[in-house]
Amino acid sequence: xxxxxxxxxxxxxxxxxxxxxxxxxxxxxxxxxxxxxxxxxxxxxxxxxxxxxxxxxxxxxxxxxxxxxxxxxxxxxxxxxxxxxxxxxxxxxxxxxxxxxxxxxxxxxxxxxxxxxxxxxxxxxxxxxxxxxxxxxxxxxxxxxxxxxxxxxxxxxxxxxxxxxxxxxxxxxxxxxxxxxxxxxxxxxxxxxxxxxxxxxxxxxxxxxxxxxxxxxxxxxxxxxxxxxxxxxxxxxxxxxxxxxxxxxxxxxxxxxxxxxxxxxxxxxxxxxxxxxxxxxxxxxxxxxxxxxxxxxxxxxxxxxxxxxxxxxxxxxxxxxxxxxxxxxxxxxxxxxxxxxxxxxxxxxxxxxxxxxxxxxxxxxxxxxxxxxxxxxxxxxxxxxxxxxxxxxxxxxxxxxxxxxxxxxxxxxxxxxxxxxxxxxxxxxxxxxxxxxxxxxxxxxxxxxxxxxxxxxxxxxxxxxxxxxxxxxxxxxxxxxxxxxxxxxxxxxxxxxxxxxxxxxxxxxxxxxxxxxxxxxxxxxxxxxxxxxxxxxx
Numbered sequence: 015x016x017x018x019x020x021x022x023x024x025x026x027x028x029x030x031x032x033x034x035x036x037x038x039x040x041x042x043x044x045x046x047x048x049x050x051x052x053x054x055x056x057x058x059x060x061x062x063x064x065x066x067x068x069x070x071x072x073x074x075x076x077x078x079x080x081x082x083x084x085x086x087x088x089x090x091x092x093x094x095x096x097x098x099x100x101x102x103x104x105x106x107x108x109x110x111x112x113x114x115x116x117x118x119x120x121x122x123x124x125x126x127x128x129x130x131x132x133x134x135x136x137x138x139x140x141x142x143x144x145x146x147x148x149x150x151x152x153x154x155x156x157x158x159x160x161x162x163x164x165x166x167x168x169x170x171x172x173x174x175x176x177x178x179x180x181x182x183x184x185x186x187x188x189x190x191x192x193x194x195x196x197x198x199x200x201x202x203x204x205x206x207x208x209x210x211x212x213x214x215x216x217x218x219x220x221x222x223x224x225x226x227x228x229x230x231x232x233x234x235x236x237x238x239x240x241x242x243x244x245x246x247x248x249x250x251x252x253x254x255x256x257x258x259x260x261x262x263x264x265x266x267x268x269x270x271x272x273x274x275x276x277x278x279x280x281x282x283x284x285x286x287x288x289x290x291x292x293x294x295x296x297x298x299x300x301x302x303x304x305x306x307x308x309x310x311x312x313x314x315x316x317x318x319x320x321x322x323x324x325x326x327x328x329x330x331x332x333x334x335x336x337x338x339x340x341x342x343x344x345x346x347x348x349x350x351x352x353x354x355x356x357x358x359x360x361x362x363x364x365x366x367x368x369x370x371x372x373x374x375x376x377x378x379x380x381x382x383x384x385x386x387x388x389x390x391x392x393x394x395x396x397x398x399x400x401x402x403x404x405x406x407x408x409x410x411x412x413x414x415x416x417x418x419x420x421x422x423x424x425x426x427x428x429x430x431x432x433x434x435x436x437x438x439x440x441x442x443x444x445x446x447x448x449x450x451x452x453x454x455x456x457x458x459x460x461x462x463x464x465x466x467x468x469x470x471x472x473x474x475x476x477x478x479x480x481x482x483x484x485x486x487x488x489x490x491x492x493x494x495x496x497x498x499x500x501x502x503x504x505x506x507x508x509x510x511x512x513x514x515x516x517x518x519x520x521x522x523x524x525x526x527x528x529x530x531x532x533x534x535x536x537x538x539x540x541x542x543x544x545x546x547x548x549x550x551x552x
Contacts, residue, residue, distance in 0.1 A: 062176045064095025072156055076169045081115060081158060084167050088117050088156050096180030097121070102155060107162060114170075115158045121178055123149035150178045229257045236262055247331035251323055259320055261327035263309035266445060271308040271332050274298040278308065278336040279363065282316065282347060292316060294324060302451040302482040307441055308332070321350035329354065342366040364393060375419060385414050399541075455480040462488070490544065501526070508534045516542075
């Protein structure tokens with residue numbers, strides 16, 4: 015496992031930053047051009063002269079207020095002539111200010127000699143990067159001279175001839191995710207000024223700059239947020255200057271938790287960055303029945319110490335523990351939850367349990383259709399009481415001879431910077447959707463699916479549930495009206511007890527449920543727990 019090491023900040027000179035941000039070395043495909051005129055000389059060399067309009071051809075003694083304007087002029091000339099440009103050499107005055115600057119064709123340079131001996135030490139130790147860009151010692155260039163007094167730039171040298179064919183950039187094959195996205199936003203590949211190679215080169219340079227300082231960049235960014243936003247919580251843990259753990263929760267996550275802290279899911283199964291650190295999101299369900307984030311952490315390992323630190327950071331951020339927490343079966347995590355979240359009900363996530371069934375049980379049993387049917391009928395039946403669940407579970411273990419399977423027997427009891435970019439994008443999308451649903455619930459009128467069941471309870475439900483939740487609630491109201499029948503009724507003191515029979519048309523079953531009305535506080539409780547588990551307003 016790689017470690018995310020906190021290192022020194024990188025330095026990029028101001029002049030270089032300004033030049034990098036202001037100069038566009040790409041080709042604008044919207045401008046038209048003729049390719050070139052070719053000349054063959056007696057020594058056998060083919061030379062190519064760009065065939066462009068006279069007003070685009072640079073001329074010696076042309077003057078520009080800034081170097082960037084001169085470079086932009088040569089870029090347009092290169093686009094029209096069918097070649098790309100690159101920065102060349104520079105010279106300086108005695109006071110270290112720029113004196114001369116050369117801008118060259120991007121095929122300038124010495125071709126690399128490749129060894130064909132695969133047994134050399136170089137061939138064994140270094141794997142060369144594949145590249146389709148070839149240099150040809152092309153000497154086409156333009157030179158700018160800076161006047162020290164006037165601070166203007168004048169063309170003092172211009173070489174227009176190339177030793178390679180010139181390209182029609184409108185015919186270039188360009189395809190990358192970023193490039194496709196830009197083409198979609200600008201409605202055409204022709205409107206995208208940068209090429210596929212430009213995007214790849216930018217990403218390569220970005221990795222080279224950020225790579226050694228990856229963890230430092232993330233920590234610095236989150237510390238800046240904590241310093242500027244009082245309700246933003248962030249803390250991290252170092253071990254010998256190596257990032258071991260971090261936790262953060264912004265004000266929206268805190269507000270979400272204050273409203274929806276009854277059941278929290280803690281999923282520690284994601285390893286999505288180059289250091290193999292474990293991403294641990296804390297997730298709740300909002301009043302639209304959608305998942306929302308209430309905090310997140312990164313851990314370098316899955317030890318009791320790490321999980322304990324993370325849970326303490328969670329409590330410090332939110333000030334209270336949840337009513338119930340769901341997690342996977344990791345022993346270190348379970349131990350930490352029982353220690354730090356005392357009084358919180360801990361349950362194992364059924365999705366994680368079911369996903370491990372094929373790995374924990376022999377294939378003959380897993381592929382048995384009867385076993386699958388029995389297993390799903392038990393674990394996904396929300397109406398089973400604990401005693402009945404235990405009874406059916408044990409019968410299944412005995413029938414399929416799984417009593418010796420300890421796992422089943424125990425059940426009832428990419429760069430950190432890039433990761434943070436993706437995390438913030440996902441959270442922004444999640445919160446945008448929540449705002450959209452809030453507006454739809456506030457301004458929209460719910461649709462009543464049928465007029466053949468009691469409208470009063472339906473209309474009342476539409477005033478207390480969000481639009482998304484009400485769609486599910488009124489289906490249950492309709493099912494209760496059409497499929498549930500009262501069998502017995504008994505009044506004792508301040509309570510009334512009824513036995514309800516539910517006709518399940520899909521399975522043919524007719525389970526019985528007990529409904530109790532407390533006349534003193536006018537509360538109703540049903541043994542099916544459907545309302546309590548799914549639809550109780552928060």
